[in-house]
Amino acid sequence: xxxxxxxxxxxxxxxxxxxxxxxxxxxxxxxxxxxxxxxxxxxxxxxxxxxxxxxxxxxxxxxxxxxxxxxxxxxxxxxxxxxxxxxxxxxxxxxxxxxxxxxxxxxxxxxxxxxxxxxxxxxxxxxxxxxxxxxxxxxxxxxxxxxxxxxxxxxxxxxxxxxxxxxxxxxxxxxxxxxxxxxxxxxxxxxxxxxxxxxxxxxxxxxxxxxxxxxxxxxxxxxxxxxxxxxxxxxxxxxxxxxxxxxxxxxxxxxxxxxxxxxxxxxxxxxxxxxxxxxxxxxxxxxxxxxxxxxxxxxxxxxxxxxxxxxxxxxxxxxxxxxxxxxxxxxxxxxxxxxxxxxxxxxxxxxxxxxxxxxxxxxxxxxxxxxxxxxxxxxxxxxxxxxxxxxxxxxxxxxxxxxxxx
Amino acid sequence: xxxxxxxxxxxxxxxxxxxxxxxxxxxxxxxxxxxxxxxxxxxxxxxxxxxxxxxxxxxxxxxxxxxxxxxxxxxxxxxxxxxxxxxxxxxxxxxxxxxxxxxxxxxxxxxxxxxxxxxxxxxxxxxxxxxxxxxxxxxxxxxxxxxxxxxxxxxxxxxxxxxxxxxxxxxxxxxxxxxxxxxxxxxxxxxxxxxxxxxxxxxxxxxxxxx
Numbered sequence: 001x002x003x004x005x006x007x008x009x010x011x012x013x014x015x016x017x018x019x020x021x022x023x024x025x026x027x028x029x030x031x032x033x034x035x036x037x038x039x040x041x042x043x044x045x046x047x048x049x050x051x052x053x054x055x056x057x058x059x060x061x062x063x064x065x066x067x068x069x070x071x072x073x074x075x076x077x078x079x080x081x082x083x084x085x086x087x088x089x090x091x092x093x094x095x096x097x098x099x100x101x102x103x104x105x106x107x108x109x110x111x112x113x114x115x116x117x118x119x120x121x122x123x124x125x126x127x128x129x130x131x132x133x134x135x136x137x138x139x140x141x142x143x144x145x146x147x148x149x150x151x152x153x154x155x156x157x158x159x160x161x162x163x164x165x166x167x168x169x170x171x172x173x174x175x176x177x178x179x180x181x182x183x184x185x186x187x188x189x190x191x192x193x194x195x196x197x198x199x200x201x202x203x204x205x206x207x208x209x210x211x212x213x214x215x216x217x218x219x220x221x222x223x224x225x226x227x228x229x230x231x232x233x234x235x236x237x238x239x240x241x242x243x244x245x246x247x248x249x250x251x252x253x254x255x256x257x258x259x260x261x262x263x264x265x266x267x268x269x270x271x272x273x274x275x276x277x278x279x280x281x282x283x284x285x286x287x288x289x290x291x292x293x294x295x296x297x298x299x300x301x302x303x304x305x306x307x308x309x310x311x312x313x314x315x316x317x318x319x320x321x322x323x324x325x326x327x328x329x330x331x332x333x334x335x336x337x338x339x340x341x342x343x344x345x346x347x348x349x350x351x352x353x354x355x356x357x358x359x360x361x362x363x364x365x366x367x368x369x370x371x372x373x374x375x376x377x378x379x380x381x382x383x384x385x386x387x388x389x390x391x392x393x394x395x396x397x398x399x400x401x402x403x404x405x406x
Numbered sequence: 407x408x409x410x411x412x413x414x415x416x417x418x419x420x421x422x423x424x425x426x427x428x429x430x431x432x433x434x435x436x437x438x439x440x441x442x443x444x445x446x447x448x449x450x451x452x453x454x455x456x457x458x459x460x461x462x463x464x465x466x467x468x469x470x471x472x473x474x475x476x477x478x479x480x481x482x483x484x485x486x487x488x489x490x491x492x493x494x495x496x497x498x499x500x501x502x503x504x505x506x507x508x509x510x511x512x513x514x515x516x517x518x519x520x521x522x523x524x525x526x527x528x529x530x531x532x533x534x535x536x537x538x539x540x541x542x543x544x545x546x547x548x549x550x551x552x553x554x555x556x557x558x559x560x561x562x563x564x565x566x567x568x569x570x571x572x573x574x575x576x577x578x579x580x581x582x583x584x585x586x587x588x589x590x591x592x593x594x595x596x597x598x599x600x601x602x603x604x605x606x607x608x609x610x611x612x613x614x615x616x617x
Binding site for chain 1: 507
């Protein structure tokens, strides 16, 4: 491991993380506004080869390599480049495989290991490139070139994509597996890398690319159809502007009615309920139940006068009860008048073994006293026995009443 | 329980355009030729025939044999469709331009009423256009507020089956296959009457770019 390289690599990554905001800003806006950042930071990033100045009088930009890294990691759909330099990569592979074989033949095992690891790296780069390119094409198809708005632009983008697919297919034709397998010879590692890995990558990408191609053609057809439709709409508007009284001939009167205008009218109407169908009994009953709740309201409104006798009866019984009470209170008043002695209501209650609630009794006595006409009330005097409420003052709890004559 | 076939028949016999947006299952059912043959057989009993438009995107029931009564029905239908043409064409163009996607409406296109309303409100030309469209007999709006006009137009379009509103709580509408059918009608008229509408539009566009 090269210590210097390691150190500077770490310092580069640190610089990226410290200035991440600046870098992302440059990624989105395309260039760096130098006035917003200190010259020291800018110079540092230029030295680390993060930013560069394409020409002397233009603004600083991100290095393409860094931009590609960000685009791929973020799966940004702005990324429309397809790097299809497969021929170059294949040539590198061949060269390195030869290095490896030579070093093995000279029994320089240490060196051969280094070559093999380089070779592995390159093979994986190649397969990764293929996969990424196919993925990029698909991402464009899946949102139907959503990054451009007009249909014309979509058609142009589609044509570009088709060209890229053709290029990729041409490049894939450069894979000569017979040569690669000859090159790998009997070396197990080489064979695995050059034949097995590459072949599976090759097979998937050719398969996917042919799918991509058919999908692109289909999309192109759709975009053309859209354009045709728009033209149709606009043309019709123009036509109507020029000939406002235009009316199409009634094609239905032709002896051969065009299929397009032969449209049957709707004939299905809702079916009726079959009350004799036992299977539907449950549904029908529940429906009827629902209806009945509505009817009940309506019935009760109508039938209220009929229900009245019941209420009257109840009232009568209550009155009877009250009458007894009233009668008893009257008796009590008469007793007081007859005897001329002050009598407590509760004493009278116990004496006559009355059956009402005591409280009701006392209440009724007070009520009767208050209810007397002024002229009669003058003859009586009433005194209340009780205690003030222990907590809430001003409240007096009556426990008994004494009634007497004045 | 109604079978899938029964459901499809019911849709067809009630005069609907069966498309993917209106009823995905029914449309899928009709994609298979064996199912189509069965449905066709059932329809034939009622002097009906299964027809399709817009390259198999839309299915509908048509008459098998045309008698006088059928011709009468078709005539009134034709008059209805041709009276829809002008307002629908204007509406389609307006929506297409206002939504800034440059894509004509087709089955499955979603229209967010709120978005459309914002654009139309901000652009006086669209607002004027909308007022004009809403006064066609097809929509018959007497309202002067843009909001009411737009809502009425969409309500009518749902009634006529050009749009559906998948969720009643949201102001999002989806175009149905009936719009594609309308395009077919336009195409047919264009071809039969030799109007060469597309060329005319092309000429107008190239002329305006020359100016």
